[in-house]
Amino acid sequence: MSATIRDVAQAAGVSPATVSRVLNGKVEVAEELSRRVREQVELLGYRPNGLARSLRMRATQVLGVVISDVTNPFFTSMVRGIEDQAQQAGYSVVLANSDEDLDKERRYLEVAAAEQMAGVVLSPSSSRRTDVSVLQRHGIPVVTVDRQLHATPVDSILIDNHLMARLATEHLLAQGCRRIAFVSGPRATTTGQRRLAGYRAALRAAGSTVDDDLVKRANFRVEGGYQATLELLDRRRRPDGLLVSNNLMALGALLALQEREIDLPAELAFASFDGISWARALRPTLTVVEQPTYEIGRQAAELLLERITSPDGIHPRKVVLSAELRVGESSLRRG
Amino acid sequence: MSATIRDVAQAAGVSPATVSRVLNGKVEVAEELSRRVREQVELLGYRPNGLARSLRMRATQVLGVVISDVTNPFFTSMVRGIEDQAQQAGYSVVLANSDEDLDKERRYLEVAAAEQMAGVVLSPSSSRRTDVSVLQRHGIPVVTVDRQLHATPVDSILIDNHLMARLATEHLLAQGCRRIAFVSGPRATTTGQRRLAGYRAALRAAGSTVDDDLVKRANFRVEGGYQATLELLDRRRRPDGLLVSNNLMALGALLALQEREIDLPAELAFASFDGISWARALRPTLTVVEQPTYEIGRQAAELLLERITSPDGIHPRKVVLSAELRVGESSLRRG
DNA sequence: GTGAAAGCGCTAACAT
DNA sequence: ATGTTAGCGCTTTCAC
Numbered sequence: 244m245s246a247t248i249r250d251v252a253q254a255a256g257v258s259p260a261t262v263s264r265v266l267n268g269k270v271e272v273a274e275e276l277s278r279r280v281r282e283q284v285e286l287l288g289y290r291p292n293g294l295a296r297s298l299r300m301r302a303t304q305v306l307g308v309v310i311s312d313v314t315n316p317f318f319t320s321m322v323r324g325i326e327d328q329a330q331q332a333g334y335s336v337v338l339a340n341s342d343e344d345l346d347k348e349r350r351y352l353e354v355a356a357a358e359q360m361a362g363v364v365l366s367p368s369s370s371r372r373t374d375v376s377v378l379q380r381h382g383i384p385v386v387t388v389d390r391q392l393h394a395t396p397v398d399s400i401l402i403d404n405h406l407m408a409r410l411a412t413e414h415l416l417a418q419g420c421r422r423i424a425f426v427s428g429p430r431a432t433t434t435g436q437r438r439l440a441g442y443r444a445a446l447r448a449a450g451s452t453v454d455d456d457l458v459k460r461a462n463f464r465v466e467g468g469y470q471a472t473l474e475l476l477d478r479r480r481r482p483d484g485l486l487v488s489n490n491l492m493a494l495g496a497l498l499a500l501q502e503r504e505i506d507l508p509a510e511l512a513f514a515s516f517d518g519i520s521w522a523r524a525l526r527p528t529l530t531v532v533e534q535p536t537y538e539i540g541r542q543a544a545e546l547l548l549e550r551i552t553s554p555d556g557i558h559p560r561k562v563v564l565s566a567e568l569r570v571g572e573s574s575l576r577r578g
Numbered sequence: 579m580s581a582t583i584r585d586v587a588q589a590a591g592v593s594p595a596t597v598s599r600v601l602n603g604k605v606e607v608a609e610e611l612s613r614r615v616r617e618q619v620e621l622l623g624y625r626p627n628g629l630a631r632s633l634r635m636r637a638t639q640v641l642g643v644v645i646s647d648v649t650n651p652f653f654t655s656m657v658r659g660i661e662d663q664a665q666q667a668g669y670s671v672v673l674a675n676s677d678e679d680l681d682k683e684r685r686y687l688e689v690a691a692a693e694q695m696a697g698v699v700l701s702p703s704s705s706r707r708t709d710v711s712v713l714q715r716h717g718i719p720v721v722t723v724d725r726q727l728h729a730t731p732v733d734s735i736l737i738d739n740h741l742m743a744r745l746a747t748e749h750l751l752a753q754g755c756r757r758i759a760f761v762s763g764p765r766a767t768t769t770g771q772r773r774l775a776g777y778r779a780a781l782r783a784a785g786s787t788v789d790d791d792l793v794k795r796a797n798f799r800v801e802g803g804y805q806a807t808l809e810l811l812d813r814r815r816r817p818d819g820l821l822v823s824n825n826l827m828a829l830g831a832l833l834a835l836q837e838r839e840i841d842l843p844a845e846l847a848f849a850s851f852d853g854i855s856w857a858r859a860l861r862p863t864l865t866v867v868e869q870p871t872y873e874i875g876r877q878a879a880e881l882l883l884e885r886i887t888s889p890d891g892i893h894p895r896k897v898v899l900s901a902e903l904r905v906g907e908s909s910l911r912r913g
Numbered sequence: 914g915t916g917a918a919a920g921c922g923c924t925a926a927c928a929t
Numbered sequence: 930a931t932g933t934t935a936g937c938g939c940t941t942t943c944a945c
Contacts, residue, residue: 245716247938258916263940273914290692294633295938298921303629313673314654335689338648338673354670357625381580465856495856502861521800521830526837582922593932598924608930630922633937 246287254283266291297359304334306547307355307363311343312463317490317517317536318366321388324540325364332548334361343368343429343462349377356381362547364540366390369431384550386543391433396559398550400543402566404434407532408441409448410568411486411514414530416449418512418576420484424457424475426468426496428488435460438488438516457482461492468492472499483511484574490517493529512574527572534566581622589618601626632694639669641882642690642698646678647798652825652852652871653701656723659875660699667883669696678703678764678797684712691716697882699875701725704766719885721878726768731894733885735878737901739769742867743776744783745903746821746849749865751784753847753911755819759792759810761803761831763823770795773823773851792817796827803827807834818846819909825852828864847909862907869901 252259257276264270265280272280283289297303306329310318326336337360341348348368355363356377362384367373370393375385379395387399415423425442428435439458446453459475461467468487472495475482485500487493493515500507507513507527514530522529542562587594592611599605600615607615618624632638641664645653661671672695676683683703690698691712697719702708705728710720714730722734750758760777763770774793781788794810796802803822807830810817820835822828828850835842842848842862849865857864877897 248940249938259938260916260918260940261914264915267940271914276915292633292938293693294629294638295921296940298627298629298633298923298937299939299941301921313648313657314651316649319649335693340654358628358670469856498856498860521804521833525833583924584922594922595924595933596931599931602924606930611931627922630937631924633921633939634923634925636937 246289248289248291251280251283251287251289254287255279301359302361302551303359305358305360306334306336306544307339307351307358307360308336308365309339309341309348309351309355309363310366311341311368312491313338313340315463315489315491316519317389317534320536321540321543324537324542325544326540328541328544328548334548341366341368343432345369345372348373352377356383359383361551362386364388364543364547367392367432370433370436372431382554384547384554386547386550388539388543389434391561393433398546398560398562400539400546400562400564401433402534402539402564404437405441405444407516407566407568408438408486408488409445411516411530411532412442412445413449414568414570415484415486415512415514415574416445416451418484418508418574420512421451422454422457422480422482423484423486424459424478424482426471426475426485426487426492427458427460428463428492430460432463434488442486461495463489463492465491465495465498468495469499470495472496473503476500476503476505481511485511485513487513487515490515490519490522490531493517493531494519497525507573508576512576514574518569530571530574531569532566533569535564538564581624583624583626586615586618586622586624589622590614636694637696637886638694640693640695641669641671641879642674642686642693642695643671643700644674644676644683644686644690644698645701646676646703647826648673648675650798650824650826651854652724652869655871656875656878659872659877660879661875663876663879663883669883676701676703678767680704680707683708687712691718694718696886697721699723699878699882702727702767705768705771707766717889719882719889721882721885723874723878724769726896728768733881733895733897735874735881735897735899736768737869737874737899739772740776740779742851742901742903743773743821743823744780746851746865746867747777747780748784749903749905750819750821750847750849750909751780751786753819753843753909755817755847756786757789757792757815757817758786758819758821759794759813759817761806761810761820761822761827762793762795763798763827765795767798769823777821796830798824798827800826800830800833803830804834805830807831808838811835811838811840816846820846820848822848822850825850825854825857825866828852828866829854832860842908843911847911849909853904865906865909866904867901868904870899873899 248259252262265277329336339351366389385397391399427439443453459471461471487496516532518531583594583597587597600607600612664671674686701724720732726734762774794806796806822831851867853866
């Protein structure tokens with residue numbers, strides 16, 4: 244069908260080995276031969292067969308990305324960062340959806356191992372029960388993003404979730420909120436854990452009592468945020484502040500607030516983690532903890548590629564990027 | 579590292595070919611040998627090397643899915659359908675984002691060809707300018723979903739966009755709307771074209787004049803729908819009905835309507851194509867043209883797998899699935 | 914610096 | 930029905 248390395252070699256009057264050397268540029272090849280090879284590559288439209296290459300090299304040029312929700316802009320923006328960095332290094336990127344489901348996650352990690360992917364970027368469904376040993380047995384490096392693994396030491400890129408939750412809560416307190424409710428993520432994720440802890444820390448530090456009736460857990464999805472918020476609003480004494488721990492749940496929360504016709508920020512000051520690009524269109528503008536999602540992805544890929552090219556087990560790195568509390572109208576009380 | 583087919587063969591006391599035959603089940607193998615082979619496969623934890631298999635078979639077990647927006651639930655639900663069907667047949671699925679960008683799309687189609695993917699599900703960015711010849715040259719079958727290609731005859735799965743747009747428009751007319759605005763998709767896509775045509779046909783059939791001032795084109799994204807709707811609302815005479823031709827733009831439209839404090843359905847009757855799962859939470863409930871997205875994906879994969887296994891060029895099929903106009907409160911005028 | 918040859922793990926054609 | 934053999938397209942020793 245299409246041209247192989249032999250065809251190019253023959254046409255250029257050299258051996259396949261030489262063509263390979265020219266194309267991979269690791270070894271010096273005489274100027275003249277090199278020129279002839281490139282000429283024929285162009286002429287024949289030769290494209291190396293990645294499969295054969297990978298079979299021989301015992302590793303593909305593919306990075307796997309296993310995330311919990313492809314429909315979440317937070318993750319897709321991250322994926323862009325990964326893609327860009329990977330492409331530069333000649334790798335391609337394959338996406339898989341774990342749906343916060345340990346079974347699905349395990350299956351995809353097995354696929355990654357079976358397909359001999361060069362590395363995996365993972366946003367683990369559970370800090371304790373996600374199992375990356377399949378990959379480690381095959382010598383496939385892993386980097387976690389957004390979340391961490393408890394027992395297993397692997398590279399990770401994330402923000403200081405505890406700090407940012409504390410800052411957001413402190414901001415709401417400073418706006419005069421006395422009863423700040425919190426919509427938390429799944430208990431199993433480190434983001435769920437750390438953000439809740441940060442919220443509590445801020446309340447304690449301010450001398451407020453931490454009222455567990457004001458905390459609801461949900462699943463990081465729109466419906467979850469919607470339900471949780473409705474329940475919080477129906478508490479005997481209504482909260483006057485609300486912090487939501489991800490973007491999709493924040494959207495759900497806004498729907499619930501709208502349904503109950505609650506005025507932001509007058510009746511309730513609102514803040515959440517992670518923006519959504521089009522949310523800028525909303526009025527009031529939203530107060531959000533903004534993560535450098537693209538950069539998280541880019542650095543994850545960078546770290547992963549480093550591990551791939553030099554697997555000499557350096558100590559696992561944990562990279563903490565800085566996030567930003569962007570204050571909008573939804574939490575700002577005049578006066 | 580991990581066990582190969584030779585290891586299994588040796589352990590079971592048979593030849594590699596026999597192991598292959600047992601595993602692929604195309605040829606009869608004696609009960610006894612088959613048992614021994616399976617036993618050793620289990621024991622050694624043998625996993626076939628897909629790379630080697632693909633290299634030998636001259637085709638991977640991977641389907642490519644090239645869509646314009648991974649963040650759109652419409653497409654992701656479709657991808658689920660594709661994945662489920664593909665997995666049943668032992669294929670895995672790789673996603674790529676074309677962003678409605680012809681260049682990106684072309685690059686991904688080239689990747690699909692270079693990686694020798696078994697087939698491609700494509701939602702073409704442009705009915706005329708999208709070029710699938712790269713795939714055809716490599717004998718890789720293509721199925722388009724949601725949209726069609728003009729010149730190139732390939733299989734396609736979609737709904738009757740003209741009909742559904744007409745029905746939705748007729749519904750708005752029946753609710754007493756006299757000035758129905760339309761937010762259309764990109765001119766280059768068949769969905770953009772057909773839905774607009776259906777809208778116009780309904781107006782003409784009702785004896786209404788078609789006022790091009792009431793039609794805005796946008797890019798199928800939230801921002802686009804938001805901008806387009808704002809402009810439509812600022813027309814000298816405000817529309818009293820609005821049909822939006824996809825889900826994300828509908829979300830943008832709703833934001834715009836909210837910003838202008840327009841009451842649905844009293845001041846304006848609202849309908850759109852494609853639901854969003856969490857939109858059920860919205861009040862008023864929305865009137866939508868609901869597509870069988872999962873089924874579109876499933877059938878696309880089914881058709882593709884058929885082409886892959888028997889490439890004897892039967893005439894390209896066009897499968898038209900039925901959609902449904904689900905009437906909600908957003909367009910229902912009492913009395 | 915370059916070519917010949919071996920082999921990555923698998924399947925298919927050919928023998929038996 | 931099963932085994933032997935060759936080869937998919939590439940990289941990489943090993944000679945020269």
